[in-house]
Amino acid sequence: xxxxxxxxxxxxxxxxxxxxxxxxxxxxxxxxxxxxxxxxxxxxxxxxxxxxxxxxxxxxxxxxxxxxxxxxxxxxxxxxxxxxxxxxxxxxxxxxxxxxxxxxxxxxx
Amino acid sequence: xxxxxxxxxxxxxxxxxxxxxxxxxxxxxxxxxxxxxxxxxxxxxxxxxxxxxxxxxxxxxxxxxxxxxxxxxxxxxxxxxxxxxxxxxxxxxxxxxxxxxxxxxxxxxxxxxx
Numbered sequence: 001x002x003x004x005x006x007x008x009x010x011x012x013x014x015x016x017x018x019x020x021x022x023x024x025x026x027x028x029x030x031x032x033x034x035x036x037x038x039x040x041x042x043x044x045x046x047x048x049x050x051x052x053x054x055x056x057x058x059x060x061x062x063x064x065x066x067x068x069x070x071x072x073x074x075x076x077x078x079x080x081x082x083x084x085x086x087x088x089x090x091x092x093x094x095x096x097x098x099x100x101x102x103x104x105x106x107x108x109x
Numbered sequence: 110x111x112x113x114x115x116x117x118x119x120x121x122x123x124x125x126x127x128x129x130x131x132x133x134x135x136x137x138x139x140x141x142x143x144x145x146x147x148x149x150x151x152x153x154x155x156x157x158x159x160x161x162x163x164x165x166x167x168x169x170x171x172x173x174x175x176x177x178x179x180x181x182x183x184x185x186x187x188x189x190x191x192x193x194x195x196x197x198x199x200x201x202x203x204x205x206x207x208x209x210x211x212x213x214x215x216x217x218x219x220x221x222x223x
Contacts, residue, residue, distance in 0.1 A: 006151075032210035034210060036214075041217075042216060042217070043113075043199055043214035043215050043216045043217050044152070044199070044214045045214070046211060046212070046213060046214075049210045049211065051210075088151070088152065090152075092209060092210045094209075095140065095142075095157060095159070095203075095206055095209045096142075096154040096157065096167055096168070096209075097144075097152070097154070097201075097209075097212055099151040099152040099153070100151060101149065101150070101151040102151060
């Protein structure tokens with residue numbers, strides 16, 4: 001079992017929808033959790049990180065970690081066509097990032 | 110891409126040939142990483158460096174070697190390329206071990222081994 005699991009989708013939503021992207025992890029020692037966005041044929045781009053449990057908000061994006069259930073979420077409000085990309089969750093293990101496989105999101109106008 | 114360049118951006122090579130990929134950064138960050146990205150596996154760490162001449166293995170290091178003779182450059186070498194090493198390779202950087210949760214990625218190198 002991979003340490004970070006992510007539903008690959010694809011996920012298709014209309015413009016303006018609220019998007020919920022989710023991951024689970026198995027190692028309770030993980031403390032830092034990251035969300036990356038990756039456009040087709042580009043490198044991953046760090047969106048935000050969260051330490052331990054709780055929420056973190058940045059504009060239309062909210063990251064949430066629930067350590068009791070080992071659940072990581074990213075919410076996107078008022079989704080835009082420009083949000084169409086693959087979203088990768090990750091956890092920090094030592095100095096390495098352990099990634100989920102990514103969820104592909106398509107936002108239609 | 111946070112002052113990170115990778116070269117070449119695309120390469121096709123034959124099985125058994127040596128291949129070297131280069132990562133160059135202008136951020137003066139201490140930590141540099143090589144990941145590979147494959148369908149069905151996601152991104153996985155190959156090797157990382159925590160300073161000039163200081164390197165360590167990651168999850169999928171077999172068949173790869175690295176070198177770092179300058180802060181700004183991190184080289185990944187496939188001594189004898191195999192078809193299983195066909196992948197997209199990404200370099201990443203972070204300013205410290207404590208800041209390893211903030212890794213910034215380069216644009217990637219698409220390698221095909223025929």
